[in-house]
Amino acid sequence: MNDFEEFVRARTPALLRSAYLLTGDQHAAEDLVQAALERTALRWRRIDRGGGVDGYVRTVMYRLQVDRWRRRSYSAEQVTDAPPERAGGDPYTGADTRLALRTALARLTPKQRAVLVLRFYEDLGEARTAEVLGCSVGTVKSQTHLALKRLRETSPELAHLLSEGALA
Amino acid sequence: MNDLRSLLADVAGEVAPADLAPRVTAGLRRRARRRKVAVAALSVAVLAVGAVGTSALTRRKPAGLTPATSGGGYDGMWIDIEDAGRTWRIQAQRVGEPRSDRGLVTAGMLTEFDLSPDGTAIAFTTPAGIAVARFDEKAELQEYPIRRAIGPTEARPAFSPDGRSVLYRRISRKTQGISYDGFAVVDLATGAVTDVAYPHGDGDVAWSPDGATVAVPSLGDQGIDLVTLAGARVGRIGGPGWFPLVHGWSPDGRHQLVAIVDDLGGGREAHGAAVVTLTGDVVLRLPLEEWVWRDAGHVAALVGDDDVEERGLDGSTRPLMTFDFGLTGVHRPTLRPAS
Numbered sequence: 208m209n210d211f212e213e214f215v216r217a218r219t220p221a222l223l224r225s226a227y228l229l230t231g232d233q234h235a236a237e238d239l240v241q242a243a244l245e246r247t248a249l250r251w252r253r254i255d256r257g258g259g260v261d262g263y264v265r266t267v268m269y270r271l272q273v274d275r276w277r278r279r280s281y282s283a284e285q286v287t288d289a290p291p292e293r294a295g296g297d298p299y300t301g302a303d304t305r306l307a308l309r310t311a312l313a314r315l316t317p318k319q320r321a322v323l324v325l326r327f328y329e330d331l332g333e334a335r336t337a338e339v340l341g342c343s344v345g346t347v348k349s350q351t352h353l354a355l356k357r358l359r360e361t362s363p364e365l366a367h368l369l370s371e372g373a374l375a
Numbered sequence: 376m377n378d379l380r381s382l383l384a385d386v387a388g389e390v391a392p393a394d395l396a397p398r399v400t401a402g403l404r405r406r407a408r409r410r411k412v413a414v415a416a417l418s419v420a421v422l423a424v425g426a427v428g429t430s431a432l433t434r435r436k437p438a439g440l441t442p443a444t445s446g447g448g449y450d451g452m453w454i455d456i457e458d459a460g461r462t463w464r465i466q467a468q469r470v471g472e473p474r475s476d477r478g479l480v481t482a483g484m485l486t487e488f489d490l491s492p493d494g495t496a497i498a499f500t501t502p503a504g505i506a507v508a509r510f511d512e513k514a515e516l517q518e519y520p521i522r523r524a525i526g527p528t529e530a531r532p533a534f535s536p537d538g539r540s541v542l543y544r545r546i547s548r549k550t551q552g553i554s555y556d557g558f559a560v561v562d563l564a565t566g567a568v569t570d571v572a573y574p575h576g577d578g579d580v581a582w583s584p585d586g587a588t589v590a591v592p593s594l595g596d597q598g599i600d601l602v603t604l605a606g607a608r609v610g611r612i613g614g615p616g617w618f619p620l621v622h623g624w625s626p627d628g629r630h631q632l633v634a635i636v637d638d639l640g641g642g643r644e645a646h647g648a649a650v651v652t653l654t655g656d657v658v659l660r661l662p663l664e665e666w667v668w669r670d671a672g673h674v675a676a677l678v679g680d681d682d683v684e685e686r687g688l689d690g691s692t693r694p695l696m697t698f699d700f701g702l703t704g705v706h707r708p709t710l711r712p713a714s
Contacts, residue, residue: 240395324383369379
Protein backbone atom coordinates (compact mmCIF):
# COMPACT_ATOMS: atom_id res chain seq x y z
CA MET A 208 0.00 0.00 0.00
CA ASN A 209 3.05 2.27 0.21
CA ASP A 210 2.78 3.28 -3.42
CA PHE A 211 -0.87 4.06 -2.88
CA GLU A 212 -0.05 6.31 0.07
CA GLU A 213 2.56 7.98 -2.06
CA PHE A 214 -0.04 8.52 -4.75
CA VAL A 215 -2.48 9.96 -2.20
CA ARG A 216 0.03 12.44 -0.87
CA ALA A 217 1.18 13.46 -4.33
CA ARG A 218 -2.22 13.88 -5.93
CA THR A 219 -4.37 15.14 -3.05
CA PRO A 220 -3.69 18.86 -3.67
CA ALA A 221 -4.78 18.70 -7.31
CA LEU A 222 -7.76 16.52 -6.52
CA LEU A 223 -8.81 18.87 -3.75
CA ARG A 224 -8.74 21.81 -6.11
CA SER A 225 -11.06 20.06 -8.55
CA ALA A 226 -13.28 18.86 -5.72
CA TYR A 227 -13.51 22.38 -4.35
CA LEU A 228 -14.73 23.61 -7.70
CA LEU A 229 -17.27 20.80 -7.73
CA THR A 230 -18.56 21.32 -4.21
CA GLY A 231 -17.72 24.90 -3.28
CA ASP A 232 -16.98 23.81 0.26
CA GLN A 233 -13.72 22.83 1.95
CA HIS A 234 -15.14 19.98 4.03
CA ALA A 235 -17.29 18.62 1.23
CA ALA A 236 -14.28 18.69 -1.06
CA GLU A 237 -12.17 16.75 1.44
CA ASP A 238 -14.95 14.20 1.92
CA LEU A 239 -15.34 13.77 -1.81
CA VAL A 240 -11.64 13.24 -2.44
CA GLN A 241 -11.43 10.84 0.49
CA ALA A 242 -14.34 8.78 -0.84
CA ALA A 243 -12.82 8.65 -4.31
CA LEU A 244 -9.43 7.62 -2.94
CA GLU A 245 -10.98 4.85 -0.84
CA ARG A 246 -12.67 3.40 -3.90
CA THR A 247 -9.44 3.70 -5.81
CA ALA A 248 -7.60 1.83 -3.06
CA LEU A 249 -10.00 -1.08 -3.43
CA ARG A 250 -9.09 -1.30 -7.10
CA TRP A 251 -5.43 -0.37 -6.67
CA ARG A 252 -3.98 -3.68 -7.79
CA ARG A 253 -5.97 -3.65 -11.01
CA ILE A 254 -5.61 -0.11 -12.20
CA ASP A 255 -3.19 0.50 -14.99
CA ARG A 256 -0.23 2.31 -13.47
CA GLY A 257 0.78 3.71 -16.80
CA GLY A 258 -1.13 6.91 -16.34
CA GLY A 259 -4.48 5.35 -15.60
CA VAL A 260 -4.65 5.96 -11.88
CA ASP A 261 -5.20 9.67 -11.94
CA GLY A 262 -7.89 9.33 -14.57
CA TYR A 263 -9.55 6.59 -12.57
CA VAL A 264 -9.71 8.50 -9.31
CA ARG A 265 -10.95 11.62 -11.07
CA THR A 266 -13.65 9.65 -12.82
CA VAL A 267 -14.74 8.15 -9.52
CA MET A 268 -14.71 11.57 -7.90
CA TYR A 269 -16.81 13.26 -10.56
CA ARG A 270 -19.32 10.45 -10.70
CA LEU A 271 -19.59 10.34 -6.93
CA GLN A 272 -20.31 14.03 -6.81
CA VAL A 273 -23.03 13.91 -9.46
CA ASP A 274 -24.39 10.71 -7.99
CA ARG A 275 -24.48 11.99 -4.42
CA TRP A 276 -26.58 14.89 -5.42
CA ARG A 277 -28.97 12.69 -7.37
CA ARG A 278 -29.39 10.44 -4.37
CA ARG A 279 -30.10 13.20 -1.88
CA SER A 280 -33.72 13.83 -1.07
CA TYR A 281 -32.99 17.51 -0.88
CA SER A 282 -30.29 19.82 -2.04
CA ALA A 283 -28.54 22.23 0.24
CA GLU A 284 -27.99 24.41 -2.79
CA GLN A 285 -31.34 25.20 -4.33
CA VAL A 286 -31.29 26.06 -7.97
CA THR A 287 -33.51 29.08 -8.47
CA ASP A 288 -34.44 31.33 -11.31
CA ALA A 289 -33.76 34.41 -9.25
CA PRO A 290 -30.35 35.91 -9.79
CA PRO A 291 -28.22 35.93 -6.66
CA GLU A 292 -27.30 39.01 -4.78
CA ARG A 293 -24.02 40.14 -6.16
CA ALA A 294 -21.10 41.38 -4.21
CA GLY A 295 -20.72 45.10 -4.09
CA GLY A 296 -17.59 47.03 -4.91
CA ASP A 297 -15.59 47.17 -8.06
CA PRO A 298 -16.74 44.27 -10.24
CA TYR A 299 -13.48 44.20 -12.09
CA THR A 300 -11.18 43.41 -9.19
CA GLY A 301 -9.92 39.85 -9.01
CA ALA A 302 -11.45 39.12 -5.62
CA ASP A 303 -14.88 40.26 -6.65
CA THR A 304 -14.74 38.30 -9.87
CA ARG A 305 -13.76 35.16 -8.00
CA LEU A 306 -16.60 35.73 -5.57
CA ALA A 307 -19.00 36.24 -8.46
CA LEU A 308 -17.86 33.00 -10.08
CA ARG A 309 -18.14 31.07 -6.82
CA THR A 310 -21.64 32.38 -6.31
CA ALA A 311 -22.60 31.64 -9.88
CA LEU A 312 -21.22 28.09 -9.68
CA ALA A 313 -23.39 27.49 -6.62
CA ARG A 314 -26.42 28.18 -8.78
CA LEU A 315 -25.63 25.32 -11.13
CA THR A 316 -26.78 21.77 -10.73
CA PRO A 317 -23.93 19.41 -9.80
CA LYS A 318 -23.97 17.91 -13.28
CA GLN A 319 -23.74 21.29 -14.95
CA ARG A 320 -21.00 22.19 -12.54
CA ALA A 321 -19.12 18.97 -13.22
CA VAL A 322 -19.37 19.50 -16.97
CA LEU A 323 -18.13 23.05 -16.63
CA VAL A 324 -15.16 22.06 -14.47
CA LEU A 325 -14.22 19.20 -16.76
CA ARG A 326 -14.52 21.25 -19.92
CA PHE A 327 -13.03 24.56 -18.82
CA TYR A 328 -10.83 23.73 -15.83
CA GLU A 329 -9.58 20.25 -16.67
CA ASP A 330 -9.56 21.17 -20.36
CA LEU A 331 -11.20 17.96 -21.47
CA GLY A 332 -13.00 17.59 -24.76
CA GLU A 333 -16.65 16.73 -25.01
CA ALA A 334 -16.05 13.06 -25.67
CA ARG A 335 -13.68 12.63 -22.75
CA THR A 336 -16.03 14.61 -20.48
CA ALA A 337 -18.86 12.30 -21.44
CA GLU A 338 -16.64 9.33 -20.71
CA VAL A 339 -15.75 10.61 -17.24
CA LEU A 340 -19.35 11.33 -16.31
CA GLY A 341 -20.71 8.19 -17.90
CA CYS A 342 -23.16 10.07 -20.10
CA SER A 343 -23.56 10.87 -23.78
CA VAL A 344 -21.76 13.58 -25.69
CA GLY A 345 -25.16 15.11 -26.34
CA THR A 346 -25.74 15.41 -22.62
CA VAL A 347 -22.37 17.11 -22.22
CA LYS A 348 -23.26 19.58 -24.94
CA SER A 349 -26.66 20.39 -23.51
CA GLN A 350 -25.36 20.64 -19.94
CA THR A 351 -22.54 22.91 -21.07
CA HIS A 352 -25.01 25.12 -22.88
CA LEU A 353 -27.33 25.29 -19.88
CA ALA A 354 -24.47 25.92 -17.46
CA LEU A 355 -23.07 28.80 -19.48
CA LYS A 356 -26.54 30.22 -20.03
CA ARG A 357 -27.21 30.19 -16.32
CA LEU A 358 -23.86 31.75 -15.52
CA ARG A 359 -24.54 34.56 -17.98
CA GLU A 360 -28.00 35.11 -16.49
CA THR A 361 -26.97 35.08 -12.88
CA SER A 362 -23.63 36.86 -13.22
CA PRO A 363 -23.64 39.50 -15.94
CA GLU A 364 -20.33 40.75 -14.57
CA LEU A 365 -18.75 37.54 -15.91
CA ALA A 366 -20.09 38.11 -19.39
CA HIS A 367 -16.70 39.04 -20.77
CA LEU A 368 -15.42 35.59 -19.76
CA LEU A 369 -18.42 33.70 -21.01
CA SER A 370 -18.99 35.13 -24.45
CA GLU A 371 -18.67 32.70 -27.33
CA GLY A 372 -15.64 34.58 -28.49
CA ALA A 373 -13.91 34.22 -25.12
CA LEU A 374 -14.71 30.52 -24.95
CA ALA A 375 -13.80 29.70 -28.52
CA MET B 376 -11.30 30.05 -22.52
CA ASN B 377 -8.04 30.91 -20.93
CA ASP B 378 -9.63 33.65 -18.86
CA LEU B 379 -12.36 31.41 -17.54
CA ARG B 380 -9.85 28.70 -16.86
CA SER B 381 -7.62 31.12 -15.00
CA LEU B 382 -10.50 32.30 -12.91
CA LEU B 383 -11.58 28.74 -12.17
CA ALA B 384 -8.00 27.98 -11.18
CA ASP B 385 -8.03 31.00 -8.87
CA VAL B 386 -11.21 29.77 -7.19
CA ALA B 387 -9.81 26.24 -6.94
CA GLY B 388 -6.68 27.65 -5.35
CA GLU B 389 -8.71 28.91 -2.42
CA VAL B 390 -9.04 25.42 -1.01
CA ALA B 391 -6.86 24.82 2.02
CA PRO B 392 -4.33 21.99 1.86
CA ALA B 393 -5.23 18.83 3.72
CA ASP B 394 -3.46 15.57 4.45
CA LEU B 395 -6.08 12.99 3.53
CA ALA B 396 -3.86 9.90 3.74
CA PRO B 397 -4.75 9.15 7.40
CA ARG B 398 -8.42 9.69 6.68
CA VAL B 399 -8.33 7.36 3.69
CA THR B 400 -6.61 4.70 5.77
CA ALA B 401 -9.20 5.08 8.52
CA GLY B 402 -11.99 4.92 5.94
CA LEU B 403 -10.63 1.70 4.50
CA ARG B 404 -10.50 0.20 7.97
CA ARG B 405 -14.12 1.18 8.53
CA ARG B 406 -15.03 -0.49 5.24
CA ALA B 407 -13.30 -3.66 6.38
CA ARG B 408 -15.22 -3.61 9.62
CA ARG B 409 -18.47 -3.06 7.79
CA ARG B 410 -17.90 -6.16 5.71
CA LYS B 411 -17.93 -8.16 8.91
CA VAL B 412 -21.40 -7.04 9.86
CA ALA B 413 -22.97 -9.72 7.77
CA VAL B 414 -26.38 -9.63 9.32
CA ALA B 415 -26.91 -5.93 8.89
CA ALA B 416 -25.53 -5.99 5.39
CA LEU B 417 -27.76 -8.80 4.30
CA SER B 418 -30.88 -7.15 5.66
CA VAL B 419 -29.93 -4.00 3.82
CA ALA B 420 -29.44 -6.08 0.72
CA VAL B 421 -32.99 -7.29 0.89
CA LEU B 422 -34.24 -3.76 1.35
CA ALA B 423 -32.19 -2.58 -1.56
CA VAL B 424 -33.55 -5.23 -3.85
CA GLY B 425 -37.02 -4.23 -2.77
CA ALA B 426 -36.28 -0.62 -3.54
CA VAL B 427 -34.98 -1.54 -6.96
CA GLY B 428 -38.35 -3.12 -7.36
CA THR B 429 -39.28 -3.89 -10.88
CA SER B 430 -35.78 -4.19 -12.16
CA ALA B 431 -34.50 -6.63 -9.60
CA LEU B 432 -37.54 -8.78 -9.74
CA THR B 433 -38.37 -8.97 -13.40
CA ARG B 434 -37.72 -11.94 -15.59
CA ARG B 435 -35.41 -9.90 -17.73
CA LYS B 436 -32.60 -12.00 -19.12
CA PRO B 437 -30.05 -10.05 -21.12
CA ALA B 438 -27.71 -12.15 -23.14
CA GLY B 439 -24.22 -12.72 -21.86
CA LEU B 440 -22.55 -10.77 -19.12
CA THR B 441 -24.40 -7.56 -19.58
CA PRO B 442 -24.08 -4.72 -17.13
CA ALA B 443 -27.09 -2.46 -17.23
CA THR B 444 -28.82 0.18 -15.21
CA SER B 445 -32.40 -0.01 -14.14
CA GLY B 446 -34.98 2.49 -15.23
CA GLY B 447 -37.43 4.58 -13.31
CA GLY B 448 -34.86 7.03 -12.07
CA TYR B 449 -33.21 4.52 -9.83
CA ASP B 450 -29.64 3.79 -10.74
CA GLY B 451 -29.24 0.39 -9.23
CA MET B 452 -26.82 -1.70 -11.22
CA TRP B 453 -26.63 -5.37 -11.75
CA ILE B 454 -24.91 -7.94 -13.85
CA ASP B 455 -26.61 -11.06 -15.03
CA ILE B 456 -24.70 -14.22 -15.71
CA GLU B 457 -26.48 -16.55 -18.05
CA ASP B 458 -25.61 -20.15 -17.64
CA ALA B 459 -27.44 -23.26 -18.74
CA GLY B 460 -30.74 -21.48 -19.06
CA ARG B 461 -30.63 -19.82 -15.67
CA THR B 462 -29.69 -16.28 -14.83
CA TRP B 463 -27.66 -15.28 -11.81
CA ARG B 464 -27.65 -11.71 -10.76
CA ILE B 465 -25.05 -9.66 -9.01
CA GLN B 466 -26.95 -6.86 -7.44
CA ALA B 467 -25.00 -3.74 -6.69
CA GLN B 468 -26.70 -2.17 -3.75
CA ARG B 469 -26.65 1.30 -2.41
CA VAL B 470 -26.95 2.38 1.17
CA GLY B 471 -28.87 5.48 2.12
CA GLU B 472 -30.74 5.57 -1.14
CA PRO B 473 -33.97 7.52 -0.88
CA ARG B 474 -36.86 5.12 -0.94
CA SER B 475 -38.64 4.98 -4.21
CA ASP B 476 -42.28 5.99 -4.08
CA ARG B 477 -42.96 3.30 -6.65
CA GLY B 478 -43.37 -0.35 -6.15
CA LEU B 479 -43.26 -2.44 -3.07
CA VAL B 480 -41.75 0.00 -0.63
CA THR B 481 -45.11 1.60 -0.19
CA ALA B 482 -46.79 -1.76 0.14
CA GLY B 483 -45.18 -3.13 3.25
CA MET B 484 -42.19 -4.55 4.99
CA LEU B 485 -39.77 -5.62 2.36
CA THR B 486 -37.43 -7.18 4.81
CA GLU B 487 -39.62 -10.22 4.35
CA PHE B 488 -40.53 -11.44 0.91
CA ASP B 489 -40.19 -14.41 -1.38
CA LEU B 490 -40.45 -14.72 -5.14
CA SER B 491 -42.45 -17.49 -6.69
CA PRO B 492 -40.35 -20.13 -8.46
CA ASP B 493 -41.52 -18.97 -11.89
CA GLY B 494 -40.84 -15.32 -11.07
CA THR B 495 -44.39 -14.15 -11.70
CA ALA B 496 -45.51 -13.49 -8.12
CA ILE B 497 -44.22 -12.28 -4.82
CA ALA B 498 -45.29 -13.02 -1.27
CA PHE B 499 -44.44 -10.43 1.33
CA THR B 500 -45.26 -9.29 4.80
CA THR B 501 -47.40 -6.23 5.29
CA PRO B 502 -48.59 -4.68 8.54
CA ALA B 503 -51.86 -6.48 7.88
CA GLY B 504 -50.26 -9.87 7.30
CA ILE B 505 -49.01 -11.87 4.37
CA ALA B 506 -49.91 -10.63 0.91
CA VAL B 507 -49.41 -12.42 -2.37
CA ALA B 508 -49.24 -10.44 -5.57
CA ARG B 509 -48.59 -11.09 -9.20
CA PHE B 510 -46.65 -8.96 -11.61
CA ASP B 511 -48.29 -7.64 -14.69
CA GLU B 512 -46.65 -8.17 -18.06
CA LYS B 513 -44.23 -5.32 -17.50
CA ALA B 514 -43.56 -6.38 -13.92
CA GLU B 515 -44.81 -3.02 -12.72
CA LEU B 516 -45.26 -3.65 -9.05
CA GLN B 517 -47.64 -0.82 -8.27
CA GLU B 518 -50.19 -2.30 -10.63
CA TYR B 519 -50.40 -5.73 -9.18
CA PRO B 520 -53.53 -6.83 -7.40
CA ILE B 521 -53.06 -7.97 -3.82
CA ARG B 522 -54.76 -11.29 -3.75
CA ARG B 523 -54.90 -12.02 -0.07
CA ALA B 524 -54.06 -10.43 3.23
CA ILE B 525 -54.22 -13.04 5.93
CA GLY B 526 -53.73 -11.30 9.25
CA PRO B 527 -51.41 -9.32 11.50
CA THR B 528 -49.68 -12.26 13.15
CA GLU B 529 -48.01 -13.83 10.14
CA ALA B 530 -44.51 -13.33 8.87
CA ARG B 531 -41.68 -14.81 6.80
CA PRO B 532 -43.52 -16.10 3.72
CA ALA B 533 -42.00 -18.76 1.48
CA PHE B 534 -43.38 -20.17 -1.74
CA SER B 535 -43.66 -23.89 -2.18
CA PRO B 536 -41.44 -25.31 -4.94
CA ASP B 537 -44.48 -25.64 -7.23
CA GLY B 538 -45.58 -22.09 -6.51
CA ARG B 539 -49.08 -23.15 -5.53
CA SER B 540 -48.77 -22.59 -1.79
CA VAL B 541 -47.16 -20.16 0.59
CA LEU B 542 -45.79 -21.14 3.94
CA TYR B 543 -45.51 -18.49 6.64
CA ARG B 544 -44.69 -18.22 10.31
CA ARG B 545 -47.29 -17.70 13.01
CA ILE B 546 -45.99 -15.17 15.48
CA SER B 547 -47.00 -13.69 18.82
CA ARG B 548 -46.19 -10.09 19.42
CA LYS B 549 -44.99 -9.51 22.93
CA THR B 550 -43.68 -6.55 24.86
CA GLN B 551 -40.16 -7.74 24.20
CA GLY B 552 -39.97 -8.77 20.58
CA ILE B 553 -41.93 -11.63 19.05
CA SER B 554 -42.04 -15.36 19.34
CA TYR B 555 -42.67 -17.90 16.61
CA ASP B 556 -45.55 -20.21 17.43
CA GLY B 557 -45.50 -22.42 14.39
CA PHE B 558 -46.20 -22.09 10.75
CA ALA B 559 -49.04 -22.41 8.31
CA VAL B 560 -49.49 -23.26 4.66
CA VAL B 561 -52.04 -21.47 2.52
CA ASP B 562 -53.23 -22.94 -0.74
CA LEU B 563 -53.29 -20.01 -3.13
CA ALA B 564 -56.02 -21.49 -5.31
CA THR B 565 -58.54 -22.23 -2.59
CA GLY B 566 -57.38 -20.07 0.31
CA ALA B 567 -57.39 -23.08 2.61
CA VAL B 568 -54.95 -22.70 5.51
CA THR B 569 -53.26 -25.64 7.21
CA ASP B 570 -51.68 -24.87 10.57
CA VAL B 571 -48.51 -26.68 11.60
CA ALA B 572 -47.63 -26.53 15.28
CA TYR B 573 -43.90 -26.06 15.65
CA PRO B 574 -43.12 -23.38 18.25
CA HIS B 575 -39.37 -23.31 17.67
CA GLY B 576 -36.84 -21.40 15.68
CA ASP B 577 -36.84 -17.97 14.18
CA GLY B 578 -35.99 -16.27 10.92
CA ASP B 579 -36.84 -17.34 7.40
CA VAL B 580 -38.08 -20.86 6.83
CA ALA B 581 -37.17 -22.51 3.55
CA TRP B 582 -39.02 -25.20 1.71
CA SER B 583 -36.89 -28.06 0.44
CA PRO B 584 -36.82 -28.40 -3.35
CA ASP B 585 -39.00 -31.52 -3.21
CA GLY B 586 -41.55 -29.76 -1.02
CA ALA B 587 -41.47 -32.44 1.68
CA THR B 588 -39.38 -30.72 4.31
CA VAL B 589 -39.09 -27.25 5.76
CA ALA B 590 -35.82 -25.89 7.11
CA VAL B 591 -36.47 -23.90 10.27
CA PRO B 592 -33.45 -21.96 11.51
CA SER B 593 -32.83 -21.26 15.17
CA LEU B 594 -30.32 -18.61 16.04
CA GLY B 595 -30.30 -19.52 19.74
CA ASP B 596 -29.53 -23.16 19.00
CA GLN B 597 -27.11 -22.29 16.21
CA GLY B 598 -28.78 -24.82 13.98
CA ILE B 599 -31.49 -25.68 11.50
CA ASP B 600 -34.38 -28.01 12.17
CA LEU B 601 -35.69 -30.10 9.29
CA VAL B 602 -39.42 -30.37 9.81
CA THR B 603 -42.17 -32.08 7.86
CA LEU B 604 -45.42 -30.34 6.97
CA ALA B 605 -46.99 -32.41 9.73
CA GLY B 606 -44.76 -30.66 12.27
CA ALA B 607 -42.44 -33.61 12.95
CA ARG B 608 -38.75 -32.90 13.27
CA VAL B 609 -36.86 -35.33 11.08
CA GLY B 610 -33.40 -33.87 11.42
CA ARG B 611 -31.28 -31.19 12.91
CA ILE B 612 -28.00 -29.77 11.71
CA GLY B 613 -25.89 -27.14 13.33
CA GLY B 614 -22.85 -26.34 15.33
CA PRO B 615 -20.75 -23.70 17.07
CA GLY B 616 -20.43 -20.53 15.06
CA TRP B 617 -23.38 -21.21 12.82
CA PHE B 618 -25.46 -18.23 11.88
CA PRO B 619 -28.41 -20.18 10.50
CA LEU B 620 -30.68 -17.22 9.80
CA VAL B 621 -28.78 -16.97 6.52
CA HIS B 622 -29.17 -20.31 4.80
CA GLY B 623 -30.31 -21.92 1.57
CA TRP B 624 -31.10 -25.30 0.07
CA SER B 625 -29.04 -26.63 -2.77
CA PRO B 626 -31.15 -27.11 -5.91
CA ASP B 627 -31.11 -30.87 -5.43
CA GLY B 628 -32.07 -30.63 -1.76
CA ARG B 629 -29.04 -32.57 -0.59
CA HIS B 630 -27.16 -29.71 1.06
CA GLN B 631 -27.63 -26.53 3.00
CA LEU B 632 -25.43 -23.50 2.61
CA VAL B 633 -25.18 -21.71 5.94
CA ALA B 634 -23.47 -18.56 7.14
CA ILE B 635 -20.69 -19.12 9.65
CA VAL B 636 -19.25 -16.62 12.09
CA ASP B 637 -15.99 -17.84 13.60
CA ASP B 638 -14.88 -16.24 16.84
CA LEU B 639 -11.17 -15.57 16.49
CA GLY B 640 -10.85 -14.25 20.03
CA GLY B 641 -10.15 -10.76 21.17
CA GLY B 642 -13.42 -9.56 19.74
CA ARG B 643 -12.38 -10.52 16.22
CA GLU B 644 -14.63 -12.53 13.94
CA ALA B 645 -14.30 -14.20 10.57
CA HIS B 646 -17.39 -14.45 8.42
CA GLY B 647 -17.87 -17.19 5.89
CA ALA B 648 -20.15 -20.00 4.89
CA ALA B 649 -20.30 -23.76 4.96
CA VAL B 650 -21.94 -26.28 2.68
CA VAL B 651 -23.23 -29.11 4.84
CA THR B 652 -25.08 -32.32 4.23
CA LEU B 653 -28.42 -32.90 5.89
CA THR B 654 -26.63 -34.96 8.51
CA GLY B 655 -24.38 -32.03 9.36
CA ASP B 656 -21.17 -33.06 7.61
CA VAL B 657 -19.28 -30.09 6.29
CA VAL B 658 -18.52 -30.53 2.58
CA LEU B 659 -17.00 -27.15 1.84
CA ARG B 660 -15.97 -24.08 3.79
CA LEU B 661 -15.99 -20.70 2.10
CA PRO B 662 -14.19 -17.76 3.68
CA LEU B 663 -16.63 -15.52 1.86
CA GLU B 664 -19.72 -13.62 2.86
CA GLU B 665 -21.63 -13.36 -0.39
CA TRP B 666 -22.69 -16.48 -2.18
CA VAL B 667 -25.60 -18.09 -3.91
CA TRP B 668 -26.25 -21.59 -5.20
CA ARG B 669 -25.41 -21.88 -8.89
CA ASP B 670 -26.36 -25.49 -9.37
CA ALA B 671 -26.39 -28.56 -7.19
CA GLY B 672 -22.62 -28.85 -7.31
CA HIS B 673 -21.48 -25.26 -7.38
CA VAL B 674 -21.77 -22.00 -5.52
CA ALA B 675 -21.20 -18.57 -7.01
CA ALA B 676 -19.33 -16.40 -4.55
CA LEU B 677 -18.22 -12.81 -4.43
CA VAL B 678 -14.48 -12.63 -3.78
CA GLY B 679 -13.13 -9.32 -2.64
CA ASP B 680 -15.08 -6.40 -3.99
CA ASP B 681 -15.50 -7.24 -7.61
CA ASP B 682 -14.56 -10.81 -8.52
CA VAL B 683 -17.16 -13.50 -8.89
CA GLU B 684 -15.96 -17.06 -8.74
CA GLU B 685 -17.57 -20.44 -8.97
CA ARG B 686 -16.66 -22.77 -6.15
CA GLY B 687 -17.42 -26.43 -6.65
CA LEU B 688 -18.27 -28.85 -3.88
CA ASP B 689 -15.32 -30.86 -5.18
CA GLY B 690 -13.02 -27.99 -4.27
CA SER B 691 -12.74 -26.60 -7.77
CA THR B 692 -12.51 -22.88 -8.41
CA ARG B 693 -13.37 -21.10 -11.61
CA PRO B 694 -13.43 -17.35 -12.18
CA LEU B 695 -16.72 -16.15 -13.60
CA MET B 696 -16.19 -12.47 -14.04
CA THR B 697 -14.76 -9.25 -12.71
CA PHE B 698 -16.59 -6.00 -12.59
CA ASP B 699 -15.47 -2.56 -11.58
CA PHE B 700 -17.85 -1.46 -8.87
CA GLY B 701 -15.56 1.46 -8.12
CA LEU B 702 -17.22 3.53 -10.79
CA THR B 703 -20.81 2.75 -9.98
CA GLY B 704 -21.35 4.67 -6.77
CA VAL B 705 -22.48 1.56 -4.98
CA HIS B 706 -21.66 0.52 -1.47
CA ARG B 707 -21.07 -3.15 -2.07
CA PRO B 708 -22.41 -5.82 -4.34
CA THR B 709 -24.50 -8.80 -3.34
CA LEU B 710 -25.33 -12.00 -5.14
CA ARG B 711 -28.88 -13.10 -5.82
CA PRO B 712 -30.46 -15.56 -8.18
CA ALA B 713 -32.39 -13.68 -10.81
CA SER B 714 -34.32 -16.49 -12.34
